[in-house]
Amino acid sequence: MTFAGYRRPNGTVGVRNHVLVIPSVMCANHVVNLIGRTCSEAVTINHPTGCAQVGTDFEQTKRTMAGFAANPNVAAVLVVGLGCETNESKALAQEIAARGQRVEVIGIQECDGTTNTIARGIEIVGELLREAKNHVRTRADVAELILGTECGGSDGFSGITANPALGYASDRLVAAGGTVILAELPELVGAEHLLAERASPAVAKQLYELIERVEARARSMHVDIRYGNPTQGNIAGGLTTIEEKSLGAAYKGGSSELREVVEYAERPRSRGLVVMDTPGQDIEQMTGMVAGGAQVVVFTTGRGTPTGSPIAPVIKVATNTPMFTRMRENMDLNAGTILDGNASIADVGNDIFDWIIESANGRKTAAEELEFRDFAINRIGPSF
Amino acid sequence: MPMSDDGAALRLKDDDNVAVCLRAVPVASTVRFGAAEVRALADIPAGHKIALQAIALGALVRKYGQPIGKASAPIAAGEHVHVHNVEGMRGRGDLAEVSA
Numbered sequence: 001m002t003f004a005g006y007r008r009p010n011g012t013v014g015v016r017n018h019v020l021v022i023p024s025v026m027c028a029n030h031v032v033n034l035i036g037r038t039c040s041e042a043v044t045i046n047h048p049t050g051c052a053q054v055g056t057d058f059e060q061t062k063r064t065m066a067g068f069a070a071n072p073n074v075a076a077v078l079v080v081g082l083g084c085e086t087n088e089s090k091a092l093a094q095e096i097a098a099r100g101q102r103v104e105v106i107g108i109q110e111c112d113g114t115t116n117t118i119a120r121g122i123e124i125v126g127e128l129l130r131e132a133k134n135h136v137r138t139r140a141d142v143a144e145l146i147l148g149t150e151c152g153g154s155d156g157f158s159g160i161t162a163n164p165a166l167g168y169a170s171d172r173l174v175a176a177g178g179t180v181i182l183a184e185l186p187e188l189v190g191a192e193h194l195l196a197e198r199a200s201p202a203v204a205k206q207l208y209e210l211i212e213r214v215e216a217r218a219r220s221m222h223v224d225i226r227y228g229n230p231t232q233g234n235i236a237g238g239l240t241t242i243e244e245k246s247l248g249a250a251y252k253g254g255s256s257e258l259r260e261v262v263e264y265a266e267r268p269r270s271r272g273l274v275v276m277d278t279p280g281q282d283i284e285q286m287t288g289m290v291a292g293g294a295q296v297v298v299f300t301t302g303r304g305t306p307t308g309s310p311i312a313p314v315i316k317v318a319t320n321t322p323m324f325t326r327m328r329e330n331m332d333l334n335a336g337t338i339l340d341g342n343a344s345i346a347d348v349g350n351d352i353f354d355w356i357i358e359s360a361n362g363r364k365t366a367a368e369e370l371e372f373r374d375f376a377i378n379r380i381g382p383s384f
Numbered sequence: 385m386p387m388s389d390d391g392a393a394l395r396l397k398d399d400d401n402v403a404v405c406l407r408a409v410p411v412a413s414t415v416r417f418g419a420a421e422v423r424a425l426a427d428i429p430a431g432h433k434i435a436l437q438a439i440a441l442g443a444l445v446r447k448y449g450q451p452i453g454k455a456s457a458p459i460a461a462g463e464h465v466h467v468h469n470v471e472g473m474r475g476r477g478d479l480a481e482v483s484a
Contacts, residue, residue, distance in 0.1 A: 156404055156431025159448065160394065189474045190452070218477030225475030226467075238404070238431035240445075240465070241472035244452035302431070320431075339406055341391070 003360040004137035010100025013144040014072030015295045015360040018043045019128045021078045024092045025050030025085035035121040042125050043310045045375045050087035057381030064265040064377045067291030070099035073311045075132035083109030143177030148289030148297040149252040152282040155237025155302025157319040159248020162300035162335035168349025170254035179271045182253035183278040190243025191250040199258035206261040233303045265291035283376040306330040307374045308367025313359040389416040397449030402433040402465050422462040433465040
């Protein structure tokens, strides 16, 4: 089975052809936005990171930016730096280039101020946009796809309708040779044994270690995870404990063998089902999976979450018909039909699979139509 | 997955002691699974759980055939099962020893 994608020089295949403007540090956010005001065809992002960070926290931030910029949905990148930041913009650009991505870099201090930087940035982005127009879609095997799976604003129906249906689609993609990322580690606490049963002893051990890391964090803070997860909305929707939420969430990955466990924003080496260590917080999770190479994300929601990635289609699947009807503009598919008795899990699973292929071919999701550009990097240490 | 006779609730696995209400279940209404039936002791919103049998204090609450927590109060058959009478067993940093 194939789709029409953009084959990049490094061999990966994108489903979008974006030119991305990314600040290496939050001090460049404003300049990035002003470049984007003129170059409206480019995608600009903002974030509050990139300076006074150390150790694994800094490594993770840099890995996320580099992975995100090198995602095959991006044709070319402009990095905008300040000049004195920890996350040195030229080093970031080198990291992006090392991943086989077309990248340019400018700095505000080197350009003698913001006005010159904006003018230079507009020139460069104009050229990158012209270059990107030369890329054309060609046939690619669906085995080239990395699917990110996510649930946000879950309710008591998530584990009955949308997540099992997404699991059905995940199994189909894995059977076709593709890759599926299951993430949000805190939302696997209480369901990890079911995944470990489908993994080699070495992968199972890694999974248990990650779960222990989550619970150790809760212990070090002397808090019950339930104060923050399940969230107030999850609880209003009927979810009582983290175990209950996790058991419903784990369905998203389907039933195939767990092949690998990767760090946040790390690209999977294996095909098949992979677990990524991300928090359950929606935007940080989505950013981590896309930085790990996911070209498409399927996001199930019960309460109604409109979020979308700046560079990847995020397909929204409602768990229930009332919310789907109320928030129609933000939803792409309704798994509530399973509850209404109008469709089976397999029916909706096949619809989700078809949507994945159509979005890979270029069909825009609701979040893309509404121009969502949510981006957040998971921090694992303090700013100094 | 057994659905209650009128489709109001779903018991996901046979050994579950709770069912998920697929629509709002009003107090005093009856949810029937064949011969077995429970009377709702409270208004239970859609997506929330109803106890299919009595669950003793400290006993496991089971959904999806898996433990989702334990009863933090005695639960009668037909009760709304939620944060007021169930506590999680995982991620309980609040129960961790405070180190010196």
